[in-house]
Amino acid sequence: MQVVVTVVTFRDIFQNEAEKKSRYSEDYRKLSAQITLDKQDMAGLGVKDGQNVLVKNDVGSVVVAVKASEDDSHPGLAFMVNSPWSNQLVRDDVCETNIPGFKGISAQVSPSGESVTQISELFQRMKAQGA
Numbered sequence: 001m002q003v004v005v006t007v008v009t010f011r012d013i014f015q016n017e018a019e020k021k022s023r024y025s026e027d028y029r030k031l032s033a034q035i036t037l038d039k040q041d042m043a044g045l046g047v048k049d050g051q052n053v054l055v056k057n058d059v060g061s062v063v064v065a066v067k068a069s070e071d072d073s074h075p076g077l078a079f080m081v082n083s084p085w086s087n088q089l090v091r092d093d094v095c096e097t098n099i100p101g102f103k104g105i106s107a108q109v110s111p112s113g114e115s116v117t118q119i120s121e122l123f124q125r126m127k128a129q130g131a
Contacts, residue, residue, distance in 0.1 A: 004076070009086045009105070033085045047111050052065055055089065086105075
């Protein structure tokens with residue numbers, strides 16, 4: 001089972017404050033390593049709040065916790081806080097403003113029995129890629 005979504009990243013003041021304390025803290029991980037999906041998409045995947053999902057595209061992949069959206073219905077549209085987790089899905093190429101494309105990221109989401117990807121692993125990946 002999988003759903004194809006368009007991921008939009010955003011900034012979050014609470015996640016930003018947790019990051020100031022420590023990127024390695026549990027608070028930062030909980031606020032950063034998640035994807036918010038429409039309830040219809042979650043039902044199609046057979047997942048509930050707090051369960052883990054694999055989010056992948058042709059750039060990379062990451063396991064994060066899923067959260068049900070409280071907004072009006074928006075199947076196919078997902079939201080992730082701008083973080084090392086969402087950055088695994090962002091292309092290296094930049095637009096005319098010299099900024100990577102953090103909006104409109106196409107990705108597949110599927111249930112996962114794996115643990116949330118650890119931030120230390122994400123940093124190792126970035127180092128290996130020369131980021």
